[in-house]
Amino acid sequence: MFYKPQHPETGRMWDTWLYLHDGVYYLYYLAAGGEQWDNISMARSPDGVHWSEMGPVLKKRPEATWMGTGSTWKSPTHEADGKFFMNFSEWVGPRQTIFFAESTDLVRWTRLGDELEFVQDERWYEAEGRWDCIWTIPRPGGGLYGYWTATPKAETGGRFGFGESIDGITWESLEPPKVYGIGEGEVGAIERIGGKYVMMFGAGGMHTLVANGPKGPFHIAERNSVLLNGHTYFSRFLSTADDILVNHHSIMRNGEVYMGLIKRAILDDEGTVRLAYWLGNDKLKGEPVAIVIPSSAADTAKAISLPAPMFDVRRGLIIEGDLLRPVDGLPARGLYIECEAGSGTAILINPNGSAEIGSIFADGSGFDRVFAEDRQIAFGQSVRFRLLLQHSLLEFYLDDILIECFSLPSDATGRIGLIAGGLAGAISNLAAWQAI
Numbered sequence: 190m191f192y193k194p195q196h197p198e199t200g201r202m203w204d205t206w207l208y209l210h211d212g213v214y215y216l217y218y219l220a221a222g223g224e225q226w227d228n229i230s231m232a233r234s235p236d237g238v239h240w241s242e243m244g245p246v247l248k249k250r251p252e253a254t255w256m257g258t259g260s261t262w263k264s265p266t267h268e269a270d271g272k273f274f275m276n277f278s279e280w281v282g283p284r285q286t287i288f289f290a291e292s293t294d295l296v297r298w299t300r301l302g303d304e305l306e307f308v309q310d311e312r313w314y315e316a317e318g319r320w321d322c323i324w325t326i327p328r329p330g331g332g333l334y335g336y337w338t339a340t341p342k343a344e345t346g347g348r349f350g351f352g353e354s355i356d357g358i359t360w361e362s363l364e365p366p367k368v369y370g371i372g373e374g375e376v377g378a379i380e381r382i383g384g385k386y387v388m389m390f391g392a393g394g395m396h397t398l399v400a401n402g403p404k405g406p407f408h409i410a411e412r413n414s415v416l417l418n419g420h421t422y423f424s425r426f427l428s429t430a431d432d433i434l435v436n437h438h439s440i441m442r443n444g445e446v447y448m449g450l451i452k453r454a455i456l457d458d459e460g461t462v463r464l465a466y467w468l469g470n471d472k473l474k475g476e477p478v479a480i481v482i483p484s485s486a487a488d489t490a491k492a493i494s495l496p497a498p499m500f501d502v503r504r505g506l507i508i509e510g511d512l513l514r515p516v517d518g519l520p521a522r523g524l525y526i527e528c529e530a531g532s533g534t535a536i537l538i539n540p541n542g543s544a545e546i547g548s549i550f551a552d553g554s555g556f557d558r559v560f561a562e563d564r565q566i567a568f569g570q571s572v573r574f575r576l577l578l579q580h581s582l583l584e585f586y587l588d589d590i591l592i593e594c595f596s597l598p599s600d601a602t603g604r605i606g607l608i609a610g611g612l613a614g615a616i617s618n619l620a621a622w623q624a625i
Contacts, residue, residue, distance in 0.1 A: 190473055190505030190579040190624045191439060191447035192232065196244040198222045199230040202446045204258035207427040207436050208295060215295045216240060216448065217261060225255040229277060237451050238472045246298045247290055253279035257321040260425070265332055265357050274357050276323045284309070284317040287337070289358045301358060310362035314350065315340040324378045326403065328353055334403050336388065338375040341365040349376045366405025371396055378426040380433055383456040394418040395437070397462050412461040412565045419560055420596035421449060435464055439582050442596050449594055450577060450584055463564060464591040466575060474507055475625030482607065482619065493525045493553045493606040496619070500603040505579040505624025508605060512574050513615045515540050522615050524576060525549065525606030526583070528599045535608060536585055542568040544585070544592045553608065562593045579624065
């Protein structure tokens with residue numbers, strides 16, 4: 190369910206990004222085969238769910254201290270030259286600068302010459318500041334606009350780099366856009382959504398910045414400003430014919446990193462961006478598992494019922510069901526995930542549709558909140574939930590809106606409980622599948 194590279198030269202995965210071409214999903218990731226980030230590796234998939242690992246495609250030069258992440262785009266003259274470009278950074282000497290590679294098949298990559306090295310423009314940017322990871326969008330009139338992690342000089346009012354390229358590999362810096370409502374951070378990706386320019390910006394979580402035009406100014410989103418938090422980082426866009434998709438990595442409590450499930454970026458009528466379930470993930474659903482809810486499912490407000498059977502969470506598990514949101518004054522309702530005998534983690538839904546996640550005992554007592562999330566959306570009284578769980582990583586959705594990605598304190602045992610909040614039938618229409 191959650192992809193993790195196994196190639197010995199790849200090592201630990203970190204930042205990820207996707208490219209879709211001719212129906213094939215190409216997944217690239219910054220990785221560390223040794224102590225430092227030293228390579229970019231890849232996998233590919235026919236469906237965005239099941240991945241075949243390819244291994245490293247670029248490695249750092251011996252004189253570089255470490256590599257930095259990047260992204261992939263099509264040559265502005267692709268129809269004539271058939272090329273794709275990738276950017277990446279290297280730290281050599283006192284600073285980090287950006288380099289490029291090219292490919293015609295998205296698998297075999299050739300590093301381009303140092304004459305294309307893209308360095309800090311000291312008119313607007315600190316000479317030895319951050320300089321990393323260009324993300325591109327089409328430039329009116331041809332070529333590309335680029336946005337990247339940078340250290341603008343304080344007087345500019347900027348928080349990231351901005352520039353343009355006509356050929357896709359020769360870049361010119363421009364004055365950084367002014368940014369309001371957030372401090373320093375890292376550019377994840379930018380996309381035009383609903384007439385707005387929406388950037389996912391990493392600053393202790395992935396935040397949403399919005400502008401009316403490509404040159405800004407950018408403001409922190411008024412609602413649902415933190416798209417991802419907790420045990421995730423560095424989300425990126427993937428624009429397709431049908432959807433604007435989002436990918437990111439997910440982090441276990443022990444530091445191991447996996448590829449999170451692909452999601453959709455959606456915009457509501459008020460201009461708020463949220464992440465949502467991508468129906469392509471239904472390809473994970475394998476063998477259905479029958480669930481019988483015990484008759485004692487709602488004997489008390491706190492009791493947890495444990496439907497049979499035990500699930501194989503090493504393979505991955507998908508559970509869906511309907512949940513009646515509690516009204517004000519009644520206990521929260523939700524799910525219990527056992528992590529050891531007698532205790533586990535609860536996902537509780539409050540009357541306003543917000544969620545709390547924390548530790549709890551198997552009898553429903555002793556809830557200790559460690560995380561809370563309010564997606565600031567008006568859910569109906571009955572909501573459809575999805576839980577996707579493998580070992581200690583989970584994703585939880587209400588009416589297909591992502592509530593949160595979470596890492597359990599230890600691997601789930603496979604026992605899943607229902608917290609009905611004292612109302613028989615509060616959780617119904619359960620369905621479950623083992624992942625394939």
